[in-house]
Amino acid sequence: MDIKSLLKNWRVLIFIIILIASSIFVTYALASKRVEVTSSTILPNGTYIYSINGCQVNSINSYYTCINSNINSSFLQISTSSGDIILEPHQYQLLINETNIIQTSLISYGIDIAGGYLLILNSSKPLTPHELSVAAQIIERRLNSIGVKAINIYPTSEGYIIIQLPYSERDLIPYITSQGEFYAKIGNTTVFTGSDIKPLFGGQYSGLLGCSPVGNQYVCTYYFTLLLSQEAANNFAKATQNLSVVLQSGGAYLSEPIVFYLDNQNVSTLLIAANLKGSNTQQVSIQVSGTGNTLAQAKNNAYQQAYNLYIILENGQLPSKFNIVQESVIPPVFGYYVLKSFELVILLIFIGIFAILYAVYRNIKVPALLTLVLISEFLISFAIGIALHQTFDIPAFIGIIFGTATGIDDQLVAIDEILRAKKEENVEVKETERLDKAIKKAMFVILLAVVLESLSAFPAFVAGLSLYKGFAIMLIITVWVGYLITRPAFINLAKNLL
Numbered sequence: 196m197d198i199k200s201l202l203k204n205w206r207v208l209i210f211i212i213i214l215i216a217s218s219i220f221v222t223y224a225l226a227s228k229r230v231e232v233t234s235s236t237i238l239p240n241g242t243y244i245y246s247i248n249g250c251q252v253n254s255i256n257s258y259y260t261c262i263n264s265n266i267n268s269s270f271l272q273i274s275t276s277s278g279d280i281i282l283e284p285h286q287y288q289l290l291i292n293e294t295n296i297i298q299t300s301l302i303s304y305g306i307d308i309a310g311g312y313l314l315i316l317n318s319s320k321p322l323t324p325h326e327l328s329v330a331a332q333i334i335e336r337r338l339n340s341i342g343v344k345a346i347n348i349y350p351t352s353e354g355y356i357i358i359q360l361p362y363s364e365r366d367l368i369p370y371i372t373s374q375g376e377f378y379a380k381i382g383n384t385t386v387f388t389g390s391d392i393k394p395l396f397g398g399q400y401s402g403l404l405g406c407s408p409v410g411n412q413y414v415c416t417y418y419f420t421l422l423l424s425q426e427a428a429n430n431f432a433k434a435t436q437n438l439s440v441v442l443q444s445g446g447a448y449l450s451e452p453i454v455f456y457l458d459n460q461n462v463s464t465l466l467i468a469a470n471l472k473g474s475n476t477q478q479v480s481i482q483v484s485g486t487g488n489t490l491a492q493a494k495n496n497a498y499q500q501a502y503n504l505y506i507i508l509e510n511g512q513l514p515s516k517f518n519i520v521q522e523s524v525i526p527p528v529f530g531y532y533v534l535k536s537f538e539l540v541i542l543l544i545f546i547g548i549f550a551i552l553y554a555v556y557r558n559i560k561v562p563a564l565l566t567l568v569l570i571s572e573f574l575i576s577f578a579i580g581i582a583l584h585q586t587f588d589i590p591a592f593i594g595i596i597f598g599t600a601t602g603i604d605d606q607l608v609a610i611d612e613i614l615r616a617k618k619e620e621n622v623e624v625k626e627t628e629r630l631d632k633a634i635k636k637a638m639f640v641i642l643l644a645v646v647l648e649s650l651s652a653f654p655a656f657v658a659g660l661s662l663y664k665g666f667a668i669m670l671i672i673t674v675w676v677g678y679l680i681t682r683p684a685f686i687n688l689a690k691n692l693l
Contacts, residue, residue, distance in 0.1 A: 210684030214571050217578035224301035224581050228253040232275075235294040237286060243276040244296070255298045255310060262290055295524075302581055305588025305665070306347065306359050306525055308534060315521040316356040316372065318514075324352070326514045331356050334371055336510040356517065359525065361586060370503055372519060374458050375512040379479075381434040381467070382451045387427035394508040395420040401501065404482065406493055413493035417501040418482045421508075428475040436473035455481055458516075462504060537592055544596070545570065548603065556610075560692055565606050568685040572599050575680060576673040583672075591665030594652075598673025601648060602682065605641040609686050638686070645678040 230252050232242045244252045248271055250261035265271055271282040271290075282290070298309055305311075322330065331350040338346050347359040358371060377389035395401070401419035408414075423431065438449040447469035455463040463481050483504060485496030545566055552562035576595050585591060652667040 204687050206683045206687050210571070210680055213575055213680055217575045220578045221574060221581065224578075227302075228298060228300040230255065230258050230296050231299050233295045233297055235289075237282065237289040238273070238275065238280065238294060239277050245274040245276070247271055247273050255296060258296060259291070262287065303361065303584060303586040305586050305591070306361055307589050308587070309361060310525045311359055311361045312368075313521070313523045313525050314358040314360065314368065314371065314519055316358065316517040317520045318354060319516040319518060322354060322514060324350075327354060327356065330513050330515075330517070333375075333511050333513055334358070337370055337506055338367065355520075368519070368522075370507060372517050373507055373513075374516045375507045375510075376459070377455070377457050377508055377512070379453055379455050381431070381438075381453050384430075384434045386430040386434050386453070387423055389508060389512050391424045391427035392508065393422040394505050395422055396502065396505045396509075401505075403494060403497065406490060406497075409486075412486050412488055413490050414484055414486050415490075415493040415497035416482050416484050417494075417497040418480045419501055419505050421479050421481055423477045423479065425475075425477070428477045431479075432473050432475040435467060435471060438467075438472060440469045440472065453479070457504065457507065541573070541596065544600070561610060564685060564688055564692065565603070565610070568606065568681050569599050569602065572602060572673060572677050572681045576669065576676045579672055579676065580669055585668060586665060588665050590663060591669045594666040594669030595673050597666075598648070598670045598677070601644065601674065602641075602677045605644055605677070605682060606685055608640050609638075609682070610689055613686070613689050638683070641678055641682055645674045648674045 230244045232238045232240055232244065234240055238244075244258065246252055247258075247261040248265045248268060250257070250264060252258050252261055262271075266287060269284065271287065273280045273282065298304075318327070318330070327350045331348050334356070335346065335348050346361075347357075349357040351357060360367070375389065377392070378385050379387050396419045401417070404416040404418055406413050406415040435449055435451075438451055440447055441450050442448075443466070446466075448466040449469060449472055452464050452466050454461055455465075463483060465480070465482060481501075481504070483497060483501040485493055485498070485500045487493030487496050548569065549562040549566045552565060553559060556562070573595055576598065580587065580591070580595075649671050652670045
């Protein structure tokens with residue numbers, strides 16, 4: 196079959212389109228790395244650093260490398276998004292000791308590669324080992340719900356909880372330490388607490404209420420719904436039945452608002468409509484405001500504030516208040532070398548596979564096709580992981596490699612079946628029938644292997660074991676990419692080219 200006819204095969208065509216799109220996306224993601232200043236006594240906050248004395252800065256490791264390589268220079272010219280900044284020798288240490296930076300990119304790297312934060316939490320009251328374990332699970336559920344996919348949480352026998360967070364998740368620290376003690380009051384009466392509610396978010400249960408300009412900024416309000424227990428609804432009815440009705444803000448409301456508190460802080464105060472007087476309604480809304488310099492920023496901040504509050508309420512209250520007794524930075528000392536080592540290992544694996552297959556089959560087409568598909572499988576899975584905001588730590592990369600490597604057996608089965616069918620000296624029609632049967636048999640073997648691999652990794656994914664979750668997610672993605680995209684294309688290519 197010629198190349199033009201082969202490209203008309205829909206499986207091969209889909210494979211080529213997805214491969215090209217994945218290659219472009221991964222290239223763009225790799226080139227999107229930037230270093231941002233989060234706090235500094237010498238550089239503007241929120242500034243992106245591009246270079247130091249011409250030394251390109253695109254990672255945390257390169258930031259420190261560029262500083263150290265110019266430590267004896269008479270000045271440092273720092274190229275930033277806020278313009279060029281010139282520093283004198285006595286200011287150099289401020290870049291290291293009094294400047295905090297994060298690496299931003301479409302690709303989220305784990306702590307073991309990009310570094311991060313080490314937090315040690317201590318309970319404000321003594322907890323049993325079981326209570327400490329429950330607290331660690333609640334914190335992990337909160338972070339997983341928000342979308343942090345590479346966290347390490349360790350409750351210790353001394354009563355501490357140790358948490359390792361990637362650099363990119365610095366803003367989530369307040370949600371880690373929040374106890375989540377929630378209650379609502381009307382006047383001096385507590386009408387319900389966190390144990391009486393079920394928060395609902397999404398669809399008809401949440402949305403943007405409106406935005407308005409305030410000075411040079413915008414303020415937006417976002418709401419979500421609380422489903423009350425029957426007891427809480429009865430408490431609401433009792434607390435409102437004797438309130439008077441007043442006219443304010445262009446409507447009729449009860450004389451007392453309902454005030455929502457989280458960890459003794461007022462998070463929302465709402466007027467109660469007059470028609471709810473004495474009502475045992477089981478749905479109330481909670482409203483949260485967000486500000487921003489632009490309308491889009493204000494909308495996003497309002498949504499994030501509401502969603503983060505929802506996450507805290509949804510995942511329960513910690514058994515006690517936790518305080519951060521130590522916060523330190525985990526520098527990405529070996530991150531650069533880890534990535535380079537992975538690149539070298541992957542290259543050696545592909546070279547080894549190519550050499551072994553050529554030695555076995557003595558046909559350059561076999562190792563060429565198989566190596567092409569393995570590289571494609573790795574690239575497509577990596578692109579999907581980036582698009583899903585998967586955090587790539589060492590286990591996640593191993594998951595892709597493992598998922599790709601297990602496909603070798605499947606593809607060798609397909610090659611053997613195809614070559615065996617082509618060796619039979621039958622008429623062309625029978626050879627075609629034999630090839631079709633061989634391909635169906637190979638695809639069944641591949642499907643069986645993919646299902647078994649997915650099932651073996653699924654417990655680690657469901658259990659939320661942070662150390663293995665990245666491995667499980669990327670393994671499952673990779674084996675299904677193989678079954679649905681790369682291996683059908685490989686079989687069609689092998690059928691027509693071998």
